[in-house]
Amino acid sequence: MTKNDVLFLNAWFEQFTNCFTSEDPEVAANIRYKREHSFRVRDYMLMIGRDLQLPKNQMILAEVIGLLHDVGRFEQYSKYHTFKDHLSEDHAMLGLLTLEREKILNDRTNESEKEIISSAIRNHNQRVIEENLSDVTLMFCRLIRDADKLDIFEQIISFYENPSKTPYLAVETNSEDTRYSTNIIESILNGKQISYTTVKNPLDIKLIRLSWLLDLSFPISLKIAQSKQYFERFKVFIPTTEDTRQVFNYIEQRVFQKLSVLSEKVKP
Ligand SMILES: [Fe+2]
Incomplete structure (x- = not known):
């Protein structure tokens, strides 16, 4: 993947998530929060990646995984009005289906990049990471789990501290x-x-x-x-x-x- 692919995916993500805006303030707010969460998680991926001194090609993968890890959240929320997987669907699997359907990675990733992106998304919300992954895939699974949690901590604690700042937040x-x-x-x-x-x-x-x-x-x-x-x-x-x-x-x-x-x- 190249930096150009990242630019394309950023533009695609903007366009894709814009389709889910709603007149209902609760839906609109939660879609917006999830978009903002995706951007912040992407930034955490880059921050952790830089600290680990990852090579350029891995920094690109880290950025893409951060941006796309919750892509299934948008269909999940608009369909079920909840982010709770056990009351709706596994949003990681929903995200992978979305990426397949939209065919946005097909011509932009080689087999190994596609495998890393899919495994990282699939494992980001599981209780434990699946076994028998390659070292590099496992590293990306750990990266996204860290980046995701860092932002969720802030979101939830800030909501407890000052609920009026993020009205309708679905937690x-x-x-x-x-x-x-x-x-x-x-x-x-x-x-x-x-x-x-x-x-x-x-x-x-x-x-x-x-x-x-x-x-x-x-x-x-x-x-x-x-x-x-x-x-x-x-x-x-x-x-x-x-x-x-x-x-x-x-x-x-x-x-x-x-x-x-x-x-x-x-x-x-
Ligand atoms: Fe997630």
Whole structure:
């Protein structure tokens, strides 16, 4: 792929997503938020890629994956009025179908580039990355998962902090309800990846999202999360109990440990 292909895909993305605007303010807002999210995730991909000193051809792939990773969200929202995959469809698979149908990658990617883009999109929203991927494909899967989460953290925390800034944002509001499920606490403390379908109490989803900090792979992602104070800002919305304190300690320790191990690795 070349820089020209990126320019084409940017123009295509603008045009494609513009087709989903609506007179309904709620739909219009959420389509706009998803477009903006796609651009910010693309920028995070470039930021992480630069930090890893990826070669030019991989920077192009990183940019394209960032831009297109949520392309399925637009059809998902306009069809189902939700971004919840378990109540509609897997938006990653929907995105891959969209790319196939629109045939925008066919003449622009070779087999290996197409495989990397498809695998990264397919795995960006899964609990765990599928096995038996090549090292380079796995790296792109990790890249998009980091970039995506970094922006989702900011979106959700900002929404809790100031809901009027992003009206209609289709995520759960900051519930004052303090009930949580002990099996969610146990799963986090046992290092398990948790499915949304196990969410039963209002606090469960917040705890799951906080635990995403454990899934960040690259040192720069952990540093961005740290500098934006995602952990501290998120914690404000979770009451401290004996159980949640254990979760806080576990996450804080793991993230700190990971950051020091990864930083050690990249030292010359
Ligand atoms: Fe997504």
